[in-house]
Amino acid sequence: MQRKSRNGLPAYQRIQSVIRKRIDAGHLRPGDVVASERDLAKIHEVSLMTARHALASLEREGVVERRRGIGTFVAAPKIHFNKLMSYTEQMASRSLTASTKILFAKVIRHEQEATARLSLPPTSAIIKLERLRSAVDEPFALETCYLSHAQFPDLLSVPLARESLFATLERDYKVELGYADEEIDATAADPRIADLLAVPRREPLLRIRQVIYSTQGKAVIYVLGFYRSDRHNLVIRRFR
Amino acid sequence: MQRKSRNGLPAYQRIQSVIRKRIDAGHLRPGDVVASERDLAKIHEVSLMTARHALASLEREGVVERRRGIGTFVAAPKIHFNKLMSYTEQMASRSLTASTKILFAKVIRHEQEATARLSLPPTSAIIKLERLRSAVDEPFALETCYLSHAQFPDLLSVPLARESLFATLERDYKVELGYADEEIDATAADPRIADLLAVPRREPLLRIRQVIYSTQGKAVIYVLGFYRSDRHNLVIRRFR
DNA sequence: TAGTGGTCTAGACCACAGC
């Protein structure tokens, strides 16, 4: 009695998708009331728990706010809190024109930090991909990705200046990305990075070390990124 | 049939608490298998959905990892991801000796940014509390908190150098803290901050603007913090 | 009082992993 889905999507995700589309289309604006759990259950012909699951999960993303005894409302900001997104997806969600320049793309060995972060043997062959990210013709971030060459043997033949790395992995290699752990600190631009990002030397930059895991909990990508503080705003939400 | 709890705690939180205590006590170590949903349901005499809720929520905190078809495992210790904690609580969780020096504590007006972030009228009376945080006798962070004076009239008579601000609000003012939105960027230490934090001028620092909300969604505290990058490691987790 | 979200039941079928 639960096989109503034309596609393979779970019911709660279909409900989320409908709500998200209404918000994107402007039919639901920040502060507006979203249909209650009971209404959603009736409308989508699902049980209360399923409608509830859809709303609870949207709340953790910061899309809606729920208040006991009152209702569920569209949240104010447009940022997707704590949401793992590729550079391509981030730019798309802000409607910015983005571009990428590949500075380095080779298979190398003896990358101690990368192999350690990816839980690989120290001498494993590693794909190193260094990309300069720009938005609106201004350099924005320098990101260096490391992946296992054994896991993605033909990755470097993909036109990664145009193709999204996330999309390639998910489409061509059937990798399901699950979550990412990030370490964030501040550092000063060294001469090379200052030059690439068009900022003065010693300029404060955000440095993010990101390990991206598959849904099976396996480390897939290690990304070391340097971000211009004046162009990048990292927004997160913490819960008590 | 659901009123088994001796105390008022929901069943799923009791289950979480039991698991957390086993991990803290060392009976469960990273990588160990946690009892399955079905086992937990039997042990605690709850339904499957309740046991499941307990585990799913622990996973979002990074306490456990769940793998379909395999089981639930204790996660590597790391940090409490995306968990809203006071400075006092953070230090305690790392077993560090912490200290706080109050640099400024007065009621003021015309704090434009603070009133805006707290959604208060621009000329509201605001409690401004500037504190230098240290650990192991080294300055660590400079945090400035802003709160509504109307909401917390007697806050400044509390010995905040010893008492935790979070604890005071939750105990004395019955405020339930719910979540916090944070904006993070990098900035250079100005002369005063450099002096206070004992770093060179222009040193890169992490700057965090944090708005803490109650469970009812009302902005309660605005915190502007500067953190020494070499002493502070911000760790977050993103989900896809 | 009526409506909302928060918790919970006692099951069910599915997809997946390991043997």
Next chain:
DNA sequence: CTGTGGTCTAGACCACTAA
């Protein structure tokens, strides 16, 4: 095959909020 987590049902009672 068994056991796991992932999704789902068709309800229930509670605490809370507002009219």
